[in-house]
Amino acid sequence: MALLSVRDLTQRFSGLTALDDVSFDVEEGAIVGLIGPNGAGKTTMINLITGICRPTSGDILFGGKSLVGRKPHQIARDGIGRTFQQIRLFDQLSVVENVMVGMDSHLRTSYGAAVLDLPSVAREEAKMRADALTLLAEGRGGLEAFSERRAGELPYADKRRLEIVRALATRPRLLLLDEPAAGMALQEIRNLVHDLLRIRSKGTTIILIEHKMRLIEGVTDKVIVLDYGRKIAEGSFDEIRRDARVIEAYLGRGYANAGAEEN
Numbered sequence: 387m388a389l390l391s392v393r394d395l396t397q398r399f400s401g402l403t404a405l406d407d408v409s410f411d412v413e414e415g416a417i418v419g420l421i422g423p424n425g426a427g428k429t430t431m432i433n434l435i436t437g438i439c440r441p442t443s444g445d446i447l448f449g450g451k452s453l454v455g456r457k458p459h460q461i462a463r464d465g466i467g468r469t470f471q472q473i474r475l476f477d478q479l480s481v482v483e484n485v486m487v488g489m490d491s492h493l494r495t496s497y498g499a500a501v502l503d504l505p506s507v508a509r510e511e512a513k514m515r516a517d518a519l520t521l522l523a524e525g526r527g528g529l530e531a532f533s534e535r536r537a538g539e540l541p542y543a544d545k546r547r548l549e550i551v552r553a554l555a556t557r558p559r560l561l562l563l564d565e566p567a568a569g570m571a572l573q574e575i576r577n578l579v580h581d582l583l584r585i586r587s588k589g590t591t592i593i594l595i596e597h598k599m600r601l602i603e604g605v606t607d608k609v610i611v612l613d614y615g616r617k618i619a620e621g622s623f624d625e626i627r628r629d630a631r632v633i634e635a636y637l638g639r640g641y642a643n644a645g646a647e648e649n
């Protein structure tokens with residue numbers, strides 16, 4: 387059984403069909419790319435999976451159970467984490483605190499104990515800090531070296547990487563990334579390829595929206611291509627880059643043989 391199964395999903399916004407009868411499966415342990423031109427419906431797909439919007443019709447099954455009608459916080463607890471196109475860090479908090487904020491839903495200490503400042507709260511916080519530092523240390527060029535710096539002071543690419551670490555703090559089974567390589571230079575994308583493969587090797591399934599084909603080529607097992615809300619292709623990057631409809635709608639002619647070297 388697929389970990390995630392999107393079935394006949396349609397989303398209309400007053401007259402505009404953002405997604406039109408889209409179906410695909412994501413197998414456990416896969417890294418799946420979601421690509422297509424601006425306005426194709428990629429972010430809408432992530433918003434439906436995470437419960438921000440309710441689909442006009444169709445279904446989304448996660449571990450065999452429908453997500454439709456569930457609230458975003460319930461879906462996060464079900465095991466789906468995400469990052470956003472626009473960075474959403476707490477700039478005034480330290481790097482490690484940003485990751486700890488992401489762990490809140492796992493905090494077992496009660497509100498009452500927190501108000502009374504009981505030792506159990508201090509123990510819980512120390513454990514969260516240690517777990518957050520472990521997560522920060524796992525990426526290439528470990529972010530843990532900057533753990534006490536304010537997030538707002540980090541270079542741009544590290545902010546994006548910190549967002550991913552924070553999304554991992556909820557220990558998701560499925561991680562949804564909305565343009566994680568936006569604004570990154572070549573070496574930073576290489577580091578991100580390494581980070582994503584490592585995250586997958588630890589058991590997290592990933593769906594990523596991305597315009598940087600170098601990242602899509604470097605990490606994905608399968609790519610879904612959307613155009614005007616419709617799925618126009620599905621296959622390995624090698625397959626879809628030779629697909630006439632994908633070349634026409636999105637990639638352009640240079641891709642069929644050249645690959646992602648220039649992008």
Ligand SMILES: Nc1ncnc2c1ncn2[C@@H]1O[C@H](COP(=O)(O)OP(=O)(O)OP(=O)(O)O)[C@@H](O)[C@H]1O
Pocket residue numbers: 399402403404422423424425426427428429430431
């Ligand atoms: N809440 C909304 N209300 C009305 N229209 C919306 C809403 N959300 C998205 N749309 C429209 O749905 C279409 C798909 O948008 P979406 O953001 O999903 O595209 P995208 O593929 O993520 O594009 P990009 O690559 O530019 O981020 C667009 O025409 C957009 O204007």
